[in-house]
Amino acid sequence: MDVHEKYLKFPGEVPVKWKILGRLLDSRGTFVSGEELGDLLQISRPAIWKQIQILMREGIPIEAAHRKGYRVPESLDLLRPDQIQSSLVTSFLGRPILYTRETGSTNDDAKLLAGESSPDELPEGTVLIADTQSRGKGRLGRSWQSPPGGIFMSIILRPRVSPSRVPALSIVVGFAVASAIKDVLGLFAEVKWPNDVLIGGRKVAGVLCEMRAELDVTSVVVAGIGVNANFDLEVLPPLLRDKTTSLSWELGRPVDRNSLVASVLNTLEPLYMEFLGGGLSRLLPRVEKVLAYAGMPVRIQNTSPGSPEVSEGILEGIDPDGRLILGLPDGSRRYFSAGDLSLRPV
Structure with missing residues (x-):
C-alpha cells in the first residue's frame, strides 16, 4: 500500500469504520446496538454491519450478538489519535497526527513522506504513529523489537541547524520521554547516552534521529521514538529479557498509551524550542540529573x-x-x- 494511503490524518476526514471503532472503544466490554451506531452516523444498520465486517477482516476482535449489537474486548488496546490531540497543549507538535494500525517502520515512512512533500504539505511537528511495527530499527541500523502494545512514532522536525548539532537533539528527545514517563506514571527514568531511556538499569525506550541536510544546514530531522509500553517481557528473546523492561511490567498493570504520547509531545515542544534558541547548554543541568551512570x-x-x-x-x-x-x-x-x-x- 502507498504510504500516503496507509495513514489516517487527524484532524481530518475520518472513515466511517474508524468512527464505529471509536464508539466501540469508548464502551469496551459493553454492547453497542446497531441502531445506536446508525443513529450516531446517520447510516442504515446494514451499512453498519458492512463496516463491522471490514474491521473484523482487518483483525479487530468484534463480537456481534443478535438483539445486543457489537462490542470489543475490555482489554483491547489501540491508539486513539483523537484522544491524543484532545490532550495536547502544543502549538505544532502533533498537529497533525498520521495514524496507521501497522507499518514496517514509522521512521522509514516519515523519511519517504518528507522527501516527497513540501513543508506546507508536511509541516514541522507532524507525527506518524502506529500500533505495531514489523521492521523497527535502532541506532546504527540495529533492529528494534516492536511487539504489539508499544509506542512507535516519528516526529517531523525542521530545525535549520548545523548537522553537527543533530546528535544533541537525540538527548533532548530522550529527556522528554524520560520526563513524560515520570510525570504520567511516577516511574523514575534515566537518559542513557546517547539515545536510550532506562528504568532500573534496563532499557524501556529508544530514540533514533535521522536527518537530511542541504550544504551546512539541516532541512529535516525524523525523530523516532519507541517505548516498551504494554507487553510481557516473555515475548522477547531470552537474551534481551535481562536488559529490557516495559512500563506495564514495572507497574504491574497496563498503561494508557494515549496519555503518554500526549505527554511526550507536550514535554518535548518547549525543550525543542529551547534547544533551537540556545543549543543543549541550557538544558544540560536538567538532563544530567537523570543521566544514567553519572559519576560512576x-x-x-x-x-x-x-x-x-x-x-x-x-x-x-x-x-x-x-x-x-x-x-x-x-x-x-x-x-x-x-x-x-x-x-x-x-
Whole structure:
C-alpha cells in the first residue's frame, strides 16, 4: 500500500469504520446496538454491519450478538489519535497526527513522506504513529523489537541547524520521554547516552534521529521514538529479557498509551524550542540529573569491526555538543561522539 494511503490524518476526514471503532472503544466490554451506531452516523444498520465486517477482516476482535449489537474486548488496546490531540497543549507538535494500525517502520515512512512533500504539505511537528511495527530499527541500523502494545512514532522536525548539532537533539528527545514517563506514571527514568531511556538499569525506550541536510544546514530531522509500553517481557528473546523492561511490567498493570504520547509531545515542544534558541547548554543541568551512570565508573568500547578499543573512567557528564565526557585515571578527560560505541557500567 502507498504510504500516503496507509495513514489516517487527524484532524481530518475520518472513515466511517474508524468512527464505529471509536464508539466501540469508548464502551469496551459493553454492547453497542446497531441502531445506536446508525443513529450516531446517520447510516442504515446494514451499512453498519458492512463496516463491522471490514474491521473484523482487518483483525479487530468484534463480537456481534443478535438483539445486543457489537462490542470489543475490555482489554483491547489501540491508539486513539483523537484522544491524543484532545490532550495536547502544543502549538505544532502533533498537529497533525498520521495514524496507521501497522507499518514496517514509522521512521522509514516519515523519511519517504518528507522527501516527497513540501513543508506546507508536511509541516514541522507532524507525527506518524502506529500500533505495531514489523521492521523497527535502532541506532546504527540495529533492529528494534516492536511487539504489539508499544509506542512507535516519528516526529517531523525542521530545525535549520548545523548537522553537527543533530546528535544533541537525540538527548533532548530522550529527556522528554524520560520526563513524560515520570510525570504520567511516577516511574523514575534515566537518559542513557546517547539515545536510550532506562528504568532500573534496563532499557524501556529508544530514540533514533535521522536527518537530511542541504550544504551546512539541516532541512529535516525524523525523530523516532519507541517505548516498551504494554507487553510481557516473555515475548522477547531470552537474551534481551535481562536488559529490557516495559512500563506495564514495572507497574504491574497496563498503561494508557494515549496519555503518554500526549505527554511526550507536550514535554518535548518547549525543550525543542529551547534547544533551537540556545543549543543543549541550557538544558544540560536538567538532563544530567537523570543521566544514567553519572559519576560512576564506566567502560566505553568501540564496536566497529577491527577497532576493539576500550576506555574506562568516570562518566562526568555531557558537553554542549552532546558528547560524553569521560574522566580518565590520569586526571585528563576524553570526549566521545555517538557512533559505534557501547557504554556499560564497570
